[in-house]
Amino acid sequence: MEIIVLPTPADVARTAADAIEEQVRRGPCVLGLATGSTPLGTYQELIERHRTGGLSFAHAQAFLLDEYVGLPSTHPQSYHSVIRDEFTASVDFAADAVHGLDGMAADPQAEAEQYEARIAAAGGVDIQILGIGTDGHVGFNEPMSSLGSRTRIKTLTRQTRQDNARFFDSADDVPDHVLTQGLGTIREARHLLLIAMGEAKAEAIAAAVEGPVAAICPASALQLHPHVSVLVDEAAASRL
């Protein structure tokens, strides 16, 4: 793991954008995109570089990490909508190049298996952006998720539903269930970019980076990966 501590959240966003830009400029590639507030600055950087620096995503594909079960893709808080509004609609991805899990699938397990097959058919993910939950989750792999897990349906913890309540009218409106790439799936991406900013993430970052590899902190599974960049601001690094 390379741990890069940067002075401000803006520096973290720029450094993450540099890594993605380098990958995209190298040629056709597959990006793994995360939702949540953490990568928003990175997406804004990339949009700016598309507008002013000629950075093109026309030959890139993208796969989302996770999705709420029970929200149609048109719901403003579905991760389909969020990633479109925050990033992909503002750059030049091809129409069918951004892939997400279908939270309305009648058979979530079959949807999960098909999603894995689509990632494999695209050649796997070249660079995966990851945020981290305050409880150490990545994607929606909550504590005690199997370190080798594949894409599947999961139940959210109360903590995560409270953390994400700010995007909904109340915590009760946050769906109970989600579809998420598993920790085993995520670890197959060739380069992992874990981003965290702010004091609220400091404990989770310390457990992920310096703690034992253990299911109680799902992000600690990333220690098993040969190419991980952890980009943190000073606040998120404060317990290291």
Ligand code: GLP
């Ligand atoms: C959410 C998402 C994760 C995200 C994390 C942190 O529940 N499923 O992909 O990394 O929680 O969110 P935020 O970046 O808003 O703190």
